[in-house]
Amino acid sequence: MPRLSIQVRGVVQGVGFRPFVFRIAHVHAVTGWVRNRPDGVEIEIQGPQSSSDGFLIALERERPTPARIEHVAVSEIPEVDGESRFEIVASGASSETRPSVPADLAICPDCAREMDTPGERRYRYPFTNCTYCGPRYSIIEGLPYDRPKTSMKGFPLCPDCLKEYTNPLDRRFHAQPVACPTCGPHLRLVGNNGAEISTRDAALEGAVAALQRGDVLALKGLGGFQLLVDATSQEAIEKLRKRKRREEKPFAVMFPSMEQLEGDCVVSEEEARILASPEAPILLLQRRPGAGVHEAVAPRNPRLGAFLPYAPLHRLLLKEANRPLICTSGNLSEEPMAIEDADAFERLGEIADLFLIHDRPVLRPVDDSVMRVDEHGPSILRRARGFAPLAHPVAVDAPPVLALGAHQKNTIALLHRGQAVVSQHLGDLHSLQGTRLLERTVRDLLAFFDVKPQILACDLHPDYASTRLAETLAAQWQVPLVKVQHHHAHVAAVMAELGLDVPVLGLTWDGSGFGTDGTVWGGEALVVDARGFRRTGHLRTFPLPGGERAVKESRRSASGLLWELFHSLEVIEARYTPSERPLLQSMLERGLNTPRTSSMGRLFDAVSALTGIRTMRGFEGQAAMELEFAAEGVTDSGAYPWDFLEEECLVADPASMIRAILEDLRSGLSARIIANRFHGALADLAVAWASRAQIENVVLCGGCFQNALLARLVRERLVAAGFRVHLPISFPVNDGAISLGQAWVAAKQAELTA
Numbered sequence: 009m010p011r012l013s014i015q016v017r018g019v020v021q022g023v024g025f026r027p028f029v030f031r032i033a034h035v036h037a038v039t040g041w042v043r044n045r046p047d048g049v050e051i052e053i054q055g056p057q058s059s060s061d062g063f064l065i066a067l068e069r070e071r072p073t074p075a076r077i078e079h080v081a082v083s084e085i086p087e088v089d090g091e092s093r094f095e096i097v098a099s100g101a102s103s104e105t106r107p108s109v110p111a112d113l114a115i116c117p118d119c120a121r122e123m124d125t126p127g128e129r130r131y132r133y134p135f136t137n138c139t140y141c142g143p144r145y146s147i148i149e150g151l152p153y154d155r156p157k158t159s160m161k162g163f164p165l166c167p168d169c170l171k172e173y174t175n176p177l178d179r180r181f182h183a184q185p186v187a188c189p190t191c192g193p194h195l196r197l198v199g200n201n202g203a204e205i206s207t208r209d210a211a212l213e214g215a216v217a218a219l220q221r222g223d224v225l226a227l228k229g230l231g232g233f234q235l236l237v238d239a240t241s242q243e244a245i246e247k248l249r250k251r252k253r254r255e256e257k258p259f260a261v262m263f264p265s266m267e268q269l270e271g272d273c274v275v276s277e278e279e280a281r282i283l284a285s286p287e288a289p290i291l292l293l294q295r296r297p298g299a300g301v302h303e304a305v306a307p308r309n310p311r312l313g314a315f316l317p318y319a320p321l322h323r324l325l326l327k328e329a330n331r332p333l334i335c336t337s338g339n340l341s342e343e344p345m346a347i348e349d350a351d352a353f354e355r356l357g358e359i360a361d362l363f364l365i366h367d368r369p370v371l372r373p374v375d376d377s378v379m380r381v382d383e384h385g386p387s388i389l390r391r392a393r394g395f396a397p398l399a400h401p402v403a404v405d406a407p408p409v410l411a412l413g414a415h416q417k418n419t420i421a422l423l424h425r426g427q428a429v430v431s432q433h434l435g436d437l438h439s440l441q442g443t444r445l446l447e448r449t450v451r452d453l454l455a456f457f458d459v460k461p462q463i464l465a466c467d468l469h470p471d472y473a474s475t476r477l478a479e480t481l482a483a484q485w486q487v488p489l490v491k492v493q494h495h496h497a498h499v500a501a502v503m504a505e506l507g508l509d510v511p512v513l514g515l516t517w518d519g520s521g522f523g524t525d526g527t528v529w530g531g532e533a534l535v536v537d538a539r540g541f542r543r544t545g546h547l548r549t550f551p552l553p554g555g556e557r558a559v560k561e562s563r564r565s566a567s568g569l570l571w572e573l574f575h576s577l578e579v580i581e582a583r584y585t586p587s588e589r590p591l592l593q594s595m596l597e598r599g600l601n602t603p604r605t606s607s608m609g610r611l612f613d614a615v616s617a618l619t620g621i622r623t624m625r626g627f628e629g630q631a632a633m634e635l636e637f638a639a640e641g642v643t644d645s646g647a648y649p650w651d652f653l654e655e656e657c658l659v660a661d662p663a664s665m666i667r668a669i670l671e672d673l674r675s676g677l678s679a680r681i682i683a684n685r686f687h688g689a690l691a692d693l694a695v696a697w698a699s700r701a702q703i704e705n706v707v708l709c710g711g712c713f714q715n716a717l718l719a720r721l722v723r724e725r726l727v728a729a730g731f732r733v734h735l736p737i738s739f740p741v742n743d744g745a746i747s748l749g750q751a752w753v754a755a756k757q758a759e760l761t762a
C-alpha cells in the first residue's frame with residue numbers, strides 16, 4: 009500500500025478544491041488527508057496502486073473549472089499504520105501562511121442546469137451558487153473566508169441547505185454563500201421614487217417588461233449597481249446616453265447566449281473559451297456590421313465589448329428579455345459604482361426608470377473585467393471581477409510595501425512575501441467617492457492580509473489624491489515614502505509581472521505623467537533596472553495651450569505643436585471661432601497656461617485633429633482610437649520621416665512628419681492613409697530608440713499601447729530588428745498597473761539597501 013505526498017501549486021483556494029479532493033479520495037477509496045498550504049494545497053493518500061492512480065488521474069482531469077493548477081509534485085513517503093479515512097485537516101497555522109482572498113466567479117454549468125430545471129429546489133432562483141461558483145470578494149468582510157464573515161451572515165441556512173453545506177460529498181459542501189428560495193435573498197422591483205412595485209418572480213417579470221419597452225433598469229448586480237438597456241433600440245440607447253451624460257463612449261453588451269453573441273461578433277475558439285470561463289470578462293471583439301446590436305452602442309467603432317451572463321440574475325433577465333442588453337457600471341462618468349441601495353437611489357435616480365434590487369449586501373464595488381485577444385494571446389485591459397484580488401508571484405525579498413497608484417483607472421498594490429496583491433480597478437480619483445473608495449480599499453487589503461506596510465509608494469505628481477493619502481499615511485505610520493516617476497512605474501509593472509530581472513528599454517507612451525524635469529512626460533524611452541531608470545529618448549516637447557483643457561480638445565494639441573514647430577496657427581485656425589483665436593494666439597505667444605509636454609497621447613490627438621478625424625474629444629482616448637480605426641486595414645506601408653536631435657537623450661522631432669502630413673492633406677490624400685503612415689512612423693521611432701539604447705529586451709507600456717494596431721506594428725518592427733519585445737498580459741498596459749510598478753520599484757530599492 010504505497011503512500012504518496014502530493015503538492016499542488018496554483019489557484020486552488022476558495023474554489024472548492026479541498027472538497028473536490030475529498031470527493032475523489034472517497035470515490036477512489038484512498039485514506040489520508042488534504043490541507044491548505046501557503047502556496048497551494050498539500051495531500052497525502054494511501055491505498056492500492058490502482059486506487060492511487062485513479063485518484064491522480066481524477067485530480068488532473070476532474071478538477072473544478074475555477075482552479076488553476078500550476079504545478080503538481082508527487083513523491084512516495086513511508087506508509088502510515090491504522091489510518092481508516094480521508095480527512096480535510098486545518099491549515100497549519102504557521103507564520104509562513106499567505107492568505108488568499110478568492111475572486112468572484114461566474115455561475116458554473118451545474119448551477120445553471122439546476123436553475124433551468126423545473127422541479128429543482130433552485131429552479132429560477134437568482135442567487136444559486138456552489139463551491140465552484142458565485143460571489144466571493146464582493147461579499148467577504150474578513151478572513152478566514154467563512155459564512156459569518158460574509159454578507160450572507162444574515163441568512164441562516166434552512167435544513168436542506170445545511171445538509172448540503174455539511175455533506176462532504178455534496179457540491180455545496182462549505183460553499184459559504186449557499187442559499188435557496190427558502191432561506192436566501194430575494195428580489196424587489198422598486199420605482200426611482202423608492203416605492204416598491206413587486207417582489208420575487210413578479211419583480212423579475214416587471215424588470216423584463218421594462219427592458220422590453222425601452223426603459224433604463226438599474227440592477228443590483230454581483231459587484232455593484234449596473235445600468236441595463238435594450239441594445240437593439242436606438243431610442244433606449246440614446247435615452248441612457250443623455251441621462252448618463254455619456255455621448256459616444258462605447259458601452260459593453262451582454263448577450264443571452266453564445267449563439268446570439270456570435271451573430272454580432274467574430275469569435276475565435278480562444279475567445280469563446282474566455283467568454284465562457286469562470287472569470288467571464290467583457291471581451292473586445294470584431295463586430296459584424298449590420299447585426300442585431302444598434303450602431304449607437306459604439307458609434308464608428310469596429311469593435312464591441314461583449315460578454316455573457318455571469319450571475320444567475322443576469323441569466324434570468326437576459327433569457328427572458330431575449331435580446332442583447334447594454335450592461336454598464338451604475339455611476340456617473342468615472343465615479344465608482346454604487347453598491348448600496350440608498351446611494352444608488354440618490355446617484356442613479358435621474359438615470360434609471362426602475363431598480364431591481366435584493367437583500368444580499370454588496371460589500372465592495374467590483375467592476376467587470378475587460379480583456380482582448382490578439383495574435384499573441386489574451387491580455388487584460390481592466391482587471392477586476394474574476395481576477396482581483398488574486399495574488400501574483402513577484403520575485404523580490406523586501407519588507408511589506410503598499411503602493412497607492414496614480415490618478416486614473418487606479419488600483420493599489422500590496423507586495424509582501426514574494427507575492428503582489430493588486431486591488432480591483434477603482435476608477436478615477438477625481439471625485440470624493442473615488443478617494444473614499446481608495447481609503448477603504450487600503451483598509452480592506454491590510455486587514456485581509458493582516459500586514460503593516462514598512463514602506464509606502466506613490467506617484468511623483470504632488471496633486472494626486474493618491475499622493476496626498478500616501479503622504480498622510482507615511483506620517484501616521486512613520487514609514488518611508490518612495491515617490492516613483494509615472495513612466496518608470498509603467499515599465500517596472502511589466503518587469504514585475506513577467507519576472508524580467510535584466511535591464512530593459514521601456515517605451516512608455518501614454519497621455520501624461522509628472523516628469524522629473526517639471527515637464528509633462530508621455531512619449532518616453534527609459535532604460536530601467538533594479539536600481540532605477542535613465543531617460544534615453546523622448547519626443548520633442550511642445551506647449552499645451554490651456555493645460556488640462558487640451559486633454560479634452562485635440563485641436564489644442566495640434567495648435568501647440570504647430571506653434572512649436574512653425575510659429576504659425578494658420579492651418580488649424582478654422583477649428584476655432586473668431587473670438588477664440590486671439591486668446592489662443594496670445595496664450596501661446598506669452599507662454600501662459602501652456603505646460604510643455606513630450607506626450608505621445610497628445611501627439612496622437614494633434615494628428616487626429618490635423619487630419620480632421622477628430623478635433624474635439626468626446627471621451628478619453630477617442631481621438632487616438634479613431635485614428636487607429638482609420639488606419640486599420642490600409643495596405644499602404646509608408647511611414648513619415650523623423651528628425652532626431654542628439655542631446656543627452658535621442659530627441660524625436662516631428663517637424664518633418666507634420667510638414668509631410670500637411671502636404672499630403674493639401675494634395676487630397678485620404679486621412680486613412682495619413683493615419684496609417686503615422687502609425688508606421690511610430691514603429692520606426694521605436695526601432696530608432698531601441699537601436700540607440702542597445703538593449704535587447706524592450707518593454708512596451710502606457711495607455712497608447714491599448715491601440716492594437718500600434719502594438720502590433722511596433723512589436724513586428726522591433727522583432728524584425730532583433731529585439732525581444734514584452735507586453736503585459738495579466739495586468740493592464742494602462743495606469744491600472746502603476747501601483748504594481750511602484751511597489752516593485754520601492755521593494756527593489758529596499759532589497760538593494762538591505
Ligand SMILES: [Zn+2]
Pocket residue numbers: 115116117118119120137138139140141142
Ligand atoms: Zn455552481
Ligand SMILES: [Zn+2]
Pocket residue numbers: 165166167168169170187188189190191192
Ligand atoms: Zn436554503
